[in-house]
Amino acid sequence: MATIDGSIVIIAMPAIFRGIHLDPTAPGNIGYLLWMIVGYLLVTAVVVVTLGRLGDMYGRVKIYNLGFVVFTLASIALSLDPLRGGGGAMWLIVWRMGQAFGGSMLMANSAAILTDAFPANKRGMALGVNQIVGISGQFIGLLLGGLLAAVDWRLVFWVNVPIGIFGTIWSYKKLREVHSDRHPARLDWWGNITFAAGASWLLIAITYGIQPYGGHATGWTSPMVLSGLIGGAAILALFCVIETRIAEPMFALGLFKIRAFAAGNAASLLGSIARGGLQFMLIFWLQAIWLPLHGYSFADTPLWAGIYMLPLTAGFLIAGPISGILSDKYGQRVFATGGLLVGAAAFTGLLLLPIDFPYWLFATVIFFNGVGSGLFASPNVSAIMSSVPARHRGAASGMRSTFQNAGMSLSIGIFFSLLIAGLASTLPRTLSAGLRAQGVPAGVAAHVANLPPVSTLFASFLGYNPVQALLKPFGVLPRLSAAHRGALTSKEFFPRLVSAPFHHGLVIVFSAAIAMSVTAALVSLLRGKQYIYDDAAPPAAPTHTVADGVAEAMSVAAVAEEAVADAEPVTGTARPLGGGGAGSDRRPGVPARRDLDRGDAQP
Secondary structure, X not given: OHHHHHHXXXXXXXXXXXXXXXXXXXXXXXXXHHHHHHHHHHHHHHHHHHHHHHHXXXXXXXXXXXXXXXXXXXXXXXXXXXXOHHHHHHHHHHHHHHHHHHHHHHHHHHHHHHHHHOOHHHXXXXXXXXXXXXXXXXXXXXXXXXXXXXXXOOHHHHOHHHHHHHHHHHHHHHOOOOOOOOOOOOOOHHHHHHHHHHHHHHHHHHHHHHOOEOOEOOOOOOHHHHHXXXXXXXXXXXXXXXXXXXXXXOOOHHHHHOHHHHHHHHHHHHHHHHHHOHHHHHHHHHHHHXXXXXXXXXXXXXXXXXXXXXXXXXXXXXXXXXXXXXXXXXXXXXXXXXXXXXXXXXXXXXXXXXXXOOHHHHHHHHHHHHHHHHHHHXXXXXXXXXXXXXXXXXXXXXXXHHHHHHHHHHHHHHHHXXXXXXXXXXXXXXXXXXXXXXXXXXXXXXXXXXXXXXXXXXXXXXXXXXXHHHHHHHOOHHHOOHHHHHHHOOOOHHHHHHHHHHHHHHHHHHHHHHHHHHHHHHHHHOOOOOOOOOOOOOOOOOOOOHHHHHHXXXXXOHHXXXXXXXHOXXXXXXXXXXXXXXOOOOOOOOOOOOOOOOOOOOO
């Protein structure tokens, strides 16, 4: 429910803005559109750690159940938007953030609840199903948004209400706390305040960096954006210092001394940056170019874009459960790392596709992109959640979600900026020549061609005819001949005009995604063999670090390496995280490790 709502408005955006009588492509209205897209992600990235920590302190099931209530009430408020124009847009943005708060309660605690409920040899399967349901919701939302918006834009929000009511009743009746070792503590106010302020300022700056500023296509040179990037980073650095001096910190930095936790979250962040903006790039590609070239009207492209992207969802749904089950037996590293490499190969396939591709080839490539995401998701979550003490699972789940959601937000900012930069270098000349050839006065053609490319992108994204949207303020079309007017507003004119500049932008975007995916795969490789924190044994401090992972990844003989590690004394200790213990790894100061990479039976 929460992840469906994160993407359902992407496809439904044209119907939503028509419903509130607002033209988001008009000067000054682009901000409404961007905040509708990224506001949800921003809130989930900022508050999810706090809500996970509250679950550790007061009960994960309590916070989870409350999430259903908050999400449902916000969905009702969205459905009943009484305003029009900018007021209606602000109503939707604010209540979307309320939805995100309820969704964060669910996301922050769901993985921790499942980790509590399932034994280590079943967690991959359980978390795999949870991840598949969650992430597939992002893709299902694209299709559902198109179908419901075709009937009534309010249905996009009403659809959550019966699901939320059922979830609220079911969770209060059926869910019980499994892990009873609660640790009520004082809330880390300074940590919460500095993290919220720093993360918010940073992500808001990234959002405004996408928008044009002055004479520039993007806003990265804006003083507000620069101050947000620098100030947000500085506050987050202060947050890290504060967390090392708090007895019960919100963000347990000591968890990053656990190699599987640190590498898993780093791989998740990089993987999210690589694939987070993929949906938008594919939607722009389909709606602005491919679908119109194949006879679809611009108004119908949002719905059909969701339908034509179904192979992406199918690949994820097929690979996710399989990788979760197999990773329980053979270890998570090979599946998580392999999934990222499959994703990199799929991005390479997208890079090599012609702009007007045969659909079967496009479907095959995005299917394997979904397979790569499915292979990575559940083993990575299982590795992260199994590596931490039970008392920290809520915070760990929140931290995992924060990295994932922050990666999505960063990806949107990076991908949009790269695409816009690519378009800005080639689009003005091409667009100006094409408009003049159809009788548009040179002054108007030059002015339109030099508008920020973001205007052109969002016009096609919203299902508008881009040429009509761009020329409408100048009143040029009625004064042109019928032949020129028909050519300019035809389904083929704009797609053929912008194909080359758009492909240039896509090459930049997909090249960056390949680099991110390969880097994430290398980081994933450093996670080491399957590591499970055993709370049943006496407390001890973890010393398996990412630095150990570098040495292991470079080793040729794993058995020899383990022998050397057993022979060498362990130097240095970390502050205990609580609830750890010794298991099959008997070295002093090392929490219990169950080595399952070779399918060893568990005790």
